[in-house]
Amino acid sequence: MNAGTLMDLILPLGLVVLAEIILRQRRAAEAVAQFMVFGLLMAVAWVRVDAPDLALTEAAIGSGVTGALLLAALRRIGPHREPTRPLPSPARLPVYTATLLLGGALSWALIELWSDPVSLTAAVDARLAESGSSNPVAAVILNFRAYDTFLEIGVLLLSALAVYTLAGSRGRRSLEEPGPVFQFYLSRLAPLFAIVALYLVWIGSRRPGGAFPAGALLSGVGVLVLLGASPWPLGLHRKVVRYLLVAGFGVFLFAGLWGGRYGAMLTLPPEQAKAWKLLIELACMLSIGFSFTVLFACCAGWLGDESGEGT
Template identity: 45%
Template sequence: MLVFDALLAGALIWLAWQATHTPGLFRSVISFIVFGLLMALAWVRLEAPDIALAEAAIGAGATGALLLSALGRLAVTHEAGTPWQERPDLYFWIPAGAALLGLLTLAAWALPTPGLGDDVRRVLPDSGVANPVTAVLLNIRAFDTLLEIGVLLLATIAIWSLGRMPMPSAPAVRSPALTALGRVLFPMFVLVSAYLLWRGSHAPGGAFPAGAVVGAGGILSILAGAQPWLTGGVRGPWRILLSLGFATMLAVAWGVMALGQPFFAYPPGLAGLIVLVLELAAGLSIAMSLVALYLAGQPPDHWGPEAARR
């Protein structure tokens, strides 16, 4: 297994170099996709299956689709970039990177050794779930998750403020195989997503991978030429779903205060139910923001044939 780890680490460093320093953009994108794939394996070796799951869903899947479709819209340039030997700014960046790495190593060294694992395990029976990661994300540190969902919402708002979706949503070359694939695979995406959401209460899973998987399913069906029934109008369902996660979390945070609890402190008997509701709402919002990020602009008020071909 030591050989495995060494090979994995070597391949990761090589791919990181390739992703940032190859002349062709397409090669960089492919290197980045493979980097995400191997990173998922690295998280498995570090015994962090939750992060491996998120990396597999977001890093290897959704990011790859985002980068590839962005590449498809870029003007093709053949400039190779400056070779690294002729870049004087590297004399600044290499020492700066080394200093940052050193500081991070020092910080990791100075972390208290048993960590917070024992504290989390102690309060786990009251948290309403059996998986410590879900307990931290949606109960103990739910405020952090609220801010994360807020960042996703802000990113979507920023992209929508740039204008309407700039591209035809359907592929340039229509293939019957693609349509059939979309029809067969989309239910699988929804099923796996529901499974991950259910698993989240007692094993690695939860809102983030579940939302990413169903969002990836949405991207796949748009690529296959499907027209979403969700519209981007002012009172359209898309906006409601986008803000659902943030709104539900805030409502719960204040709602428990009406029951005499502090901000975001769930009543002990209701904790499991609250976590489930929050996971569902957050997962839906994450999925919708992923699809919105992929569309790179505000979706039309009415999806018609002209919107798909524009």
């Protein structure tokens, strides 16, 4: 048994055990810390099943952004959290039955599935040339299944708007003045990160990359800038904030309607596909990055409507 085989046994088992430990953790902050570790181990598992680009996104968004959101919300909820008490015993039996049924049924279905592998790789490869990108995952996301991605950006927009509205009338919470070292590095690193994000979008049509990792990177910059107690980016005029949030959805919608002239909604003619794809990805990158920044600021209670007039 070599090291790789051993890892492929220990890692999945460890993930299941860690999931159970997270839920048994008595203190919520510790549970969140373990959840972030879980996300990183999950990313390693994805590398083991040949999905390195997904692993990057999971590490950045699934573990990083979610962890930041959970910690920010936990800090805001603070000492007023409800005490953890056990589930009343009559409710336990149905919950555990449902759990075992789900686990058992999924396992059985997966074992059955494995005996008869079906793959859409050939179907995607056959029409890859028409999609405007040579990376099959990017082709599926932005062309073959553009509808899913369009709705996803819609969900993100909806969530950002709802959270923005919920931010409350408490006004902005003042932040501590950060040290000079932090500000020095922030002012130099933030533009660099922005360039890397643009590069990720550009390279996305050929290699792993694209709007999602780029947006995650931008949101990281956004959160850092917020921690630097800078009024930017949330001090921007409300109208600009709204345009940035809507950009991805708007451009996607326009591209979809434009495609309507060539047949069905969201079908892009092959010769224009590449340009549209780049435009959609740039707009989505801005919206994803900015939405996550707004989501974080609202969950942390840093963004409020000072005048109380509503947003």
